[in-house]
Amino acid sequence: MIAKIMNGFDRAVAACKQYDFIALLGIRLYLLPVIYVGAHSKVAGFSEAATWFGAPASEGGLGLPFPVLFAFLAAATEVLGLVCIALGLFTRAMAIPMMVLMSAASAMVHLPRGWLAIASKDMESSQRLTGFLSWLAENFPGRYNYITELGDPVILNNGMEFAATYFVMLLVLFFYGGGRHVSLDYWLRKRFAA
Template sequence: MIRSLLQQSQKLKLAISNFDFLSPLLFRLILAPTMIIAGFNKLNLGNTDVSLFSRLLADESVVSWFGNTEWGLGLPFPDLLAFLAGWTEFLGGWLLLLGLLTRLVSIPLIFTMLVAITSVHWHNGWFAIAPSSGDSSPARVLSWFNIESAQQSLENSIEVSQRLSKINEIIETHGFPGYLLEKGSVAILNNGIEFAAIYLAMLLSLLFTGAGRFVSLDYWIFKRFN
């Protein structure tokens, strides 16, 4: 039986090998716009009221956020780090979209995600959006193994649900529910590491596998010169 399963697995691997470019392509298409706009917003590229040189530098508000120890990240050399982060994300995003130098550009983007995880999101826990139901929260699976933080997350979901109910009551009574809820229900931002960790996993995959065949410049360049 085990031998049969292994044979079937090998046959499946051969059958789908022609489509192995889809995963890195999807990762690139997800990551590229996210990185491009993140870098764009850190830089002055859209500000036509400043000089060309100033537009190449990081936005002053971003620099202040990088360096401030009270309400910001409290990082050293905020001007330099904001500049590097902005251009790494902006240019790196375009290179990912094209599938050009994918492995090389993944390295500084991975470092950027690690900094974001440890300095911006870590103290907020895992979830980017606070789950309002313990029944559908992934923390429930971890709670089966008596992990204390998972149980705390489930308790937090109860409190989140109570607050959302109160918010919806206020909107129904005093607000404009038809307008306010037209585009979607209310959610509570937790700002945890979830999205940054997912982006990190995607970048690690691209680092190890490359941009994929057929739909990347890396593939055609290496094919030409190999």
């Protein structure tokens, strides 16, 4: 009985494999706005990014040597990564520098803040927000209702959680590529494969 169920399930999964490219396309589409935000902020605000890269940690910066070079490399990697991942072009190769960039960002920016991307209720920042919202509810109930009617406000902790998720998604693209049918890698390989 159990063997029949397992065999039936295996057959159903095998039948669905023809659509496995949808998962890789989904990962690529999910990553696009994430990469775009980072790339756009570095390109549009290049001098600010370079200043942040070079500023000492005591001033909220990263304290990197050669900040202009590192800001350029980060921006170029994100712009090229955005284009390649969008098109599914050189997906596996492009995942490598994107993972290196994500690892560097994780180690330098996110790791000191712990795991959580959103501050938990017991963190000082969340407690301050709760205090502010209580004050707002008592003194300006109309404003409180306006702020909270669409959901509970949260504090961004900027921990490792999102960066680790994006790293894992890039790792999947490295191992499996951009997918069939909807990536240029697939069509180039199909066209030029011996």
